[in-house]
Amino acid sequence: MRYIPGVSDDDRSTRHSVLTTARRTAALLNVLADDRPDPGRVASVLLEYGEAGPIELGPDEVDEMRVAAALLRQVFAAATADEAAVVLNRLLREHTGPLRLTSHGGTAPWHAHIDRDDDAPWAEWLLASSCMALAVLVWDLQRPPGRTCASGGCRNVFVAQGSGPERRYCSRRCATRERVAAHRGRHSAGGSGGAAEGPA
Numbered sequence: 001m002r003y004i005p006g007v008s009d010d011d012r013s014t015r016h017s018v019l020t021t022a023r024r025t026a027a028l029l030n031v032l033a034d035d036r037p038d039p040g041r042v043a044s045v046l047l048e049y050g051e052a053g054p055i056e057l058g059p060d061e062v063d064e065m066r067v068a069a070a071l072l073r074q075v076f077a078a079a080t081a082d083e084a085a086v087v088l089n090r091l092l093r094e095h096t097g098p099l100r101l102t103s104h105g106g107t108a109p110w111h112a113h114i115d116r117d118d119d120a121p122w123a124e125w126l127l128a129s130s131c132m133a134l135a136v137l138v139w140d141l142q143r144p145p146g147r148t149c150a151s152g153g154c155r156n157v158f159v160a161q162g163s164g165p166e167r168r169y170c171s172r173r174c175a176t177r178e179r180v181a182a183h184r185g186r187h188s189a190g191g192s193g194g195a196a197e198g199p200a
Helices: 018-031 039-048 059-077 081-095 122-141 172-193
Strands: 100-102 111-113 146-148 157-159
Touching: 018 039, 018 059, 018 122, 018 157, 039 059, 059 081, 059 122, 059 146, 059 157, 081 122, 111 122
Parallel strands: none
Antiparallel strands: 100 111, 146 157
8 A cells, every 4th residue: 555645647636636635745745855855856746646747846946845845844743633723824824825716727627726826836836735735634634634754763744534543654664663663672671671571
């Protein structure tokens, strides 16, 4: 199972769904977390999530997207729906325009935008489209729309969804790494003190 699946170009309605937009946000925030993100990698994520190519991003555009990504990370760091809503309300107030519908000249199904226009800069588009999708998830789920990975060495964010137990890790790899470390820690502690381990 992939944790942040992409979307094929031929699935036009799914490409603009709230959940897909939120997952695209997480994928972009993760690639933009590098100190010097590779514009080609950023473009690859945009293409994977259905943006029309070719996409050529300059260093200045990527730097502006990094600033937007840092603001959006605050939503994923929120511990409660109330905290996420406060952050989103501030971002919506300070960085977005009025709600409008667009079909991008008939190349996409009608969907909502809150950036200035269809040719808005990438950073403005990222912030606006992400805020809208994350706000709808808070509204729908009444909890934070995502999390930051609980694994100590990982800075990735991910979209939390579903009715099962709340996810703590961005991937199975991080979850397995933490379980192995906890297991080794228990065995190391149990072997050094000589006392029997009690229940966890």
